[in-house]
Amino acid sequence: MNSVADIWTTVLQKLQSELSETTISTWFDELEPVDIREFTFYFRCPNDFKKGYIESLFLDNIRAALQDIFSHEFEVKILDEEEYAAFESPESAKKTRSLFESDDFTFETFVVGPSNKLAYAAARSVAERPAANYNPLLIYGDSGLGKTHLLYAIAHLIRKNNAKAKIAYVKGDDFINQFIELIRAGRGSEFRARYREADLLLVDDVQFVAGKEQVQNEFFHTFNTLYESGKQIVLTSDRPPSEMTLLDDRLRTRFEWGLLADVAPPDFETRMAIIKNKAAMLGMELPDSIAGFIAEKVTANVRQLEGTINKILAYKDLLGNNVDEEAVKRAIRDILSKSGEIIPTPEMIIGYVCRFYNMEENIIRGQQRVKDAVQGRQIAMYLIRRMTNLSLVDIGREFGNRDHATVKHSIEKVEKQIRSDPAFAEIIKELTTNINSKK
Numbered sequence: 001m002n003s004v005a006d007i008w009t010t011v012l013q014k015l016q017s018e019l020s021e022t023t024i025s026t027w028f029d030e031l032e033p034v035d036i037r038e039f040t041f042y043f044r045c046p047n048d049f050k051k052g053y054i055e056s057l058f059l060d061n062i063r064a065a066l067q068d069i070f071s072h073e074f075e076v077k078i079l080d081e082e083e084y085a086a087f088e089s090p091e092s093a094k095k096t097r098s099l100f101e102s103d104d105f106t107f108e109t110f111v112v113g114p115s116n117k118l119a120y121a122a123a124r125s126v127a128e129r130p131a132a133n134y135n136p137l138l139i140y141g142d143s144g145l146g147k148t149h150l151l152y153a154i155a156h157l158i159r160k161n162n163a164k165a166k167i168a169y170v171k172g173d174d175f176i177n178q179f180i181e182l183i184r185a186g187r188g189s190e191f192r193a194r195y196r197e198a199d200l201l202l203v204d205d206v207q208f209v210a211g212k213e214q215v216q217n218e219f220f221h222t223f224n225t226l227y228e229s230g231k232q233i234v235l236t237s238d239r240p241p242s243e244m245t246l247l248d249d250r251l252r253t254r255f256e257w258g259l260l261a262d263v264a265p266p267d268f269e270t271r272m273a274i275i276k277n278k279a280a281m282l283g284m285e286l287p288d289s290i291a292g293f294i295a296e297k298v299t300a301n302v303r304q305l306e307g308t309i310n311k312i313l314a315y316k317d318l319l320g321n322n323v324d325e326e327a328v329k330r331a332i333r334d335i336l337s338k339s340g341e342i343i344p345t346p347e348m349i350i351g352y353v354c355r356f357y358n359m360e361e362n363i364i365r366g367q368q369r370v371k372d373a374v375q376g377r378q379i380a381m382y383l384i385r386r387m388t389n390l391s392l393v394d395i396g397r398e399f400g401n402r403d404h405a406t407v408k409h410s411i412e413k414v415e416k417q418i419r420s421d422p423a424f425a426e427i428i429k430e431l432t433t434n435i436n437s438k439k
């Protein structure tokens with residue numbers, strides 16, 4: 001038993017005592033053993049859905065089987081196509097090609113609602129007429145709301161219309177790492193060519209370049225070269241440029257030259273549509289009552305909605321369950337307890353803001369006009385609006401039945417201060433991060 005393929009066959013034999021034959025053939029058929037390095041077993045899985053499914057359900061089984069065979073602990077890593085390309089050839093420029101060719105992240109699979117319609121329309125316009133209207137396009141918003149999906153959709157359509165288009169996709173932190181690596185190795189011109197000769201530059205999570213002087217300088221020149229030669233640039237970030245406190249001013253102004261489009265958490269109807277769409281894509285029909293139940297409970301982002309549906313499918317498949325409310329509740333609980341994944345509720349957000357200002361909840365919810373209470377209340381209203389989808393009227397109800405105009409005014413005040421006061425913007429960012437990461 002030498003090759004990784006042989007070892008994998010043995011692992012599969014062991015798994016047969018715990019998992020049904022159907023489960024194994026359904027979920028492991030696209031899993032290809034690649035290599036074992038330093039007690040990590042690497043697989044390749046071109047199907048992102050199956051990859052996620054295996055990662056959430058079967059990693060422990062695989063690790064245990066490996067431990068059994070080798071009497072040693074193993075890590076298991078499943079590579080998607082992009083990671084596999086990097087694994088095989090770390091500097092492969094073809095890294096992300098398969099993603100753009102995938103039909104999973106296109107405009108057709110993106111559900112449009114009030115929370116993302118501007119970003120969607122702008123992304124479509126950019127893909128149909130690159131560099132004609134909005135250059136750069138910057139899409140910003142919290143995690144899991146479809147920013148990367150829209151980037152891929154742009155690349156997908158541009159590639160479809162022009163098979164020869166040179167598309168450069170990079171994550172902000174990879175841009176930094178590649179810059180450091182290649183400059184240090186004396187291969188700066190290779191790095192520059194990679195980005196400055198692109199027809200379309202897509203930078204995901206561009207906020208990471210902020211605060212790194214040399215990287216910002218490099219990015220500035222890349223931006224100018226592309227912009228001046230009429231090439232489209234699309235950026236995503238977790239916040240608008242006005243809130244990137246460490247960003248170089250000359251980059252900030254450039255980021256704001258084109259169009260800024262935000263994505264917010266989807267409202268109830270959009271969540272329903274996303275749930276039904278995702279379920280249909282997986283060949284599962286969900287009754288309205290169940291879809292509605294999920295849409296009511298899982299409000300923060302689309303990644304959580306997807307996770308919930310994947311779990312439900314897993315229960316159905318593994319336990320032969322009907323999809324009833326109990327199974328759904330369990331799926332939601334699982335998603336909530338997964339590290340870093342939470343659904344903020346108004347209570348939770350108010351709790352965080354109270355802790356930050358060191359004040360009692362009844363003060364923030366009540367009528368007091370002292371400065372901290374007023375500001376804390378306004379911030380809490382702003383965060384609830386941004387993170388939960390409650391309507392202005394619902395938010396008013398949380399704060400002693402204030403009317404919707406008062407809530408709207410409070411939220412606008414916070415938005416204005418975020419734009420004019422970097423330190424304040426930083427506080428809001430920190431509160432958001434803390435709430436999102438359950439700290």
Ligand SMILES: Nc1ncnc2c1ncn2[C@@H]1O[C@H](COP(=O)(O)OP(=O)(O)OP(=O)(O)O)[C@@H](O)[C@H]1O
Binds near residue numbers: 111143
């Ligand atoms: N409106 C939508 N319609 C359909 N699927 C969506 C929508 N929004 C998000 N998704 C799906 O949710 C998942 C998370 O989205 P995505 O990776 O694009 O988020 P993101 O905003 O880039 O988050 P992060 O900043 O954490 O990278 C993806 O699988 C994506 O396809």
